[in-house]
Amino acid sequence: MQEPTTFNMVSRLKLISNSVIESTLTYKELVPAIEKCLANFSAGKVVQPLRSVVPVEPHNGLLFSMCAHDTSEDVLALKNVALYPDNHKQGLSSHLTQVLYFQPSTGALLAVMDGESITAMRTAAASVVATKYLAKEDSKVLSILGAGVQAYSHAKALTSSFKFDKIFIWNRTQSTGEKFCEEIKHLAKVVKFCPSTKEAVCDADVIVTATFSSTPILHGQDLKESVHINSVGACTPHLRELDDRCMELCAVIADSRVSALAESGDIISAKKEVLCEVGNIINGEVEVNRTRRTLFKSLGIAVEDVTAANLVWEKVGKQQPVGF
């Protein structure tokens, strides 16, 4: 009898679409799972090399490859992200992603999952975890810079975990920012578009930056004495979202210290120290004063995708018939 090969195993492969994933994943389940994986990561229980990035220069694209094995949960997956900021001009998403979910004991590919909602939701879930440990407990004003996929997932995730009275939005293109405010108006008593980043952040207790900016949009001089920032964009060394003053004022906590020092344009350019990983705080190894200015530098790490993909597999993958 012929042994199964990758190609004849394809007949058993599950293909899990974004609409299935969207209706499966909930922040209620995802946030604690992401908290656990960030803790596992900082406790050395995750095998995860730095992601590789291939520039596709003629098309202003980047191809990221991100893989991890969470040894304590025994879950293995690989995510590809094609980051093409100009894709919007063709009606496509700026991030086209797939997660390959493997059986760790054999390396057999069990499922290919669309990575769009996984990426949007696991990133927002990581920011929720950081906000839980780093923001003031009575935070009432949320500010979001950006009005794309991450801005939306962060608005939903943060308001599903904390109660904000006001949400202030800034976006480079005002009409898109105003449309975004209309979409999320049910999430707080006041949801308002602000024409400048200064107006959007000057009263904020929690700030999210989620843009493709290559120059600073958030300035230290505009921050309150006590504020928590979830910095989600600027994930490659040449990009910036935060100015040097902002970096100077904040204690920086990363998802991964190694990733932050290798990939974050804001940390590299400002020559800023990383105080610790959020997992070190979850694990009780470091305490951070919540009344000072804190910055969660989110690069996005593979173990977050591994965790989200495992939830999808457990809830729908195992049961689903082969094919879409």
Ligand SMILES: NC(=O)C1=CN([C@@H]2O[C@H](COP(=O)(O)OP(=O)(O)OC[C@H]3O[C@@H](n4cnc5c(N)ncnc54)[C@H](O)[C@@H]3O)[C@@H](O)[C@H]2O)C=CC1
């Ligand atoms: N930390 C993490 O785990 C992850 C980070 N990201 C990053 O988050 C950022 C936002 O991603 P998405 O919301 O998915 O993208 P998107 O394409 O849905 O939205 C992009 C946003 O950036 C704004 N923008 C574009 N160029 C700008 C500029 N030069 N200055 C200011 N604003 C500009 C757009 O108006 C829009 O609001 C990107 O930098 C992305 O690579 C994305 C996924 C995961």
Ligand SMILES: O=C(O)C1=NCCCC1
């Ligand atoms: O973690 C991710 O997924 C990404 N991070 C940075 C930009 C591309 C996607």
